[in-house]
Amino acid sequence: MNRLSPDEENAQNVVSGTAMPHLRYRISFGKDGPLRYCSHLDLMRVWERVLRRAGIPLVYSQGFNPRPKIQIAAGLPLGYISTCEILDIWMENDPLEPGSMLSALRLAAPQGLTINTIHLVALSEPALQSLTASACYQVTAKNSAIEPGMLEKRVRELLSQEHVWRERRGKRYDLRSLIRQVEIMPGTPLMLQMTLELSPQRGTGRPDEVLDALEIDALSAVVTRTTITFEASPDS
């Protein structure tokens, strides 16, 4: 991605002497229903159109192919549900209160896009993707034939190992180092809760890889991302 860092962009504002300073808003949203089957790239397009329908004038990049300035904290793989995605948008000016922005966004959202909250953030905040630390996922393994006892054993084994070497897209990596926690929830159908790394430094753990390691069919499981946790910032 060819985006300016917030500082560069602030500098640019000063240089171009924009009458109204740009504003940066953070939106928390959920992705479900038909949007579950939409890829991360397609979701960016969906968002651009939601924002245009809501009448929110975005800031665009410079150059031969200007793109609107929006950032999503962490791409959600196609097929996953989420209740906690995070999006930053940069606006040209401020015609709307966050409250009316919220209702405009809700009106403009397609089925499956739930807008939770919107609030102003400092332009100087680092890029969203650099802020994340970990994410929680809830997994419902619908057609799983494994009995809870068996699963418990597998989870225990997985967590007891120091390294779990796997290969993804031809690259060898240690899955264990990306798992913070895996827990079995009581009840049927089978439910798991896991906390995985989501970090530009340490890497990103994928729930389907964990499921695969536990010999659960990832394609018939319903995976919901429920929390994205930010790195504790030194000044807060």
Place this chain on the structure above:
Amino acid sequence: MHTPEQIERALEQVLLRVERPGRYVGGEFNAVSKPWNSIQVRVALIFPDIYEIGMPNLGLAIFYDLLNRQPGILAERVYLPWVDMEAMLKRDGIPLFSLETKHPVSDFDVLAISIPYEQLYTNVLQVFDLSGLPLRSIERDETMPIVIAGGHACYNPEPLADFIDLFVIGEGEEAIIEIAQVVGEMKAANLSRNEQLARLAQLAGVYVPRFYEVDYQEDGVVAAIKPIREDVPFPVLKRVVPILPAPPTRFVVPNIDTVHNRAPIEIMRGCTRGCRFCHAGFVARPVRERSIDEIVMAVEDAVAQTGFEEIALLSLSSSDYTDVLNLVRTLGERFAGQRLSINLPSLRLETTSVELMESLRNNKRGGFTFAPEAATERMRNIINKSMPDRQVLEVARAVYSKGWRTIKLYFMIGHPSEKLEDVKAIADLSLAILAEGRNLHGRKATVNVSVSTFIPKPHTPFQWVPMDAIEQITAKQSLLKRELCGKGLRVSWNDPDETLLEALLSRGDRRLGSVIRRAWELGSRFDAWNEWRKHDAWVQALSEAGLDFHHYTHRTRPVDEVFPWDHIDIAVKKSFLAQDYLMSRRGETRVDCREKCFACGILPKLAIMRSKIPADAWKCPPVAPKIEPDEVSAI
């Protein structure tokens, strides 16, 4: 029988196992789901190709909007699954379903299939098969949906006559509502399928193939086409809307990428240029324009309703829109700074086009597109697309100097009168244009040359002309490939087999029904996709039916030959087309008929309609209003 709930559940099991599952789930912004049980007439709008191809289709978007505005009617969308999904549907016994409410296609009252081009014919059979419906019209009874079809390919409905219950010839905006209403009225009436169709055949522009019969001469040429009932029209005059209705603006906004991600606004219908190869130029007459106010309002509304980043102003020839400069200036000013890209395709190769595009203030990344079609004066006269040679380079220079780096050129090869030197001229012209670009942008300048192959389309002055010999086409393409290689040049062309199939299907008669069916049985579908077209299957299917390509594609026809589509009346007279054909053989041209009416047939055929609308509603000259008999008695 499947319920929508069963289909939803079954889908959930397969969606993550197929490519791009977003194709199959619906739920897009502006999609309309009406309460199924309280609606009387349910119409499935079907585009017989995958979602990404079908979604941007303007015709279906118009019908979706019009039908869903009617209180007693609902319309839902259906597209074909891609082959991976098709395998899943078959494996799990899931029938083809609508995107809105996931009802099986066979639960609808009417299936309305859009068929803009002939390569979709095998896909139409695929729709029936995946819906669990018999393929042939006469095998489907009154418990099954009525199948109607329309779109540009249906101006020759004969190849699909076995499979479709009813064709709408011409423009469908009014006809589709009338059909849905009649279907609604007949619901309680317990009529046989034949009786239902006989009643629908009374509507203007409706053609029910089972009520007509075709005789052939010994050599396979059509001897005569006759109606077998007294109460059906003969010939079947195409449907025309006298004044274009307000354009749709609440387009369904896809959640996934499609072939065109934009809101299309039709600014004008019909074309009076008279390019002799152009099917649309003859079937879509008369020319009707929308006003600048109506267009600007539609664009505003479409942007607000859809959030699309791109608007396409559609017509067959934008430069011919009466006040085009004023239109683009108004739009350019109105949407300045809104990051909207407004597309104006089909511009003539002239310097004013550069000015037009400048006024729209788009970014210049997309390049500039022109369709000179031919590169020599001689060929341009034959096809009736005249333009002085020196003008071309002048325009290219203007385009590059205003900051565009890419020029896209559309040419057509394969008219039988075309010589290799005419083709060489295409290469020379493209290279000269590139040289202009190089002067201004150095190595960043590019020219994309897209070379299609001539097909003698029905209802055009060239319907008597044979297709070029395949060896000739190949030789002409090789010449271009040889001459047009190097940096900054990109050339694309059609595979000769593809052209041959399109020519066969577009010129076909009813006997092709069994050929299409056989080719489909042999695995043909997605014939518009190069990697899926099975040429051998078509060769085999033809030979099993005792037919061959040559009869349909490569004969020179006597001027008095009866064509399989002669009972379909496009309101342009066959004698006019014949006269134009003979003019082309003498290298004679006609000017745009806005300058001088050539009496093509539109006015006498549609005289009553013309007399009732304002003089400036059509670009054809006005007709004096005649006093009609019932008005006389009123006096």
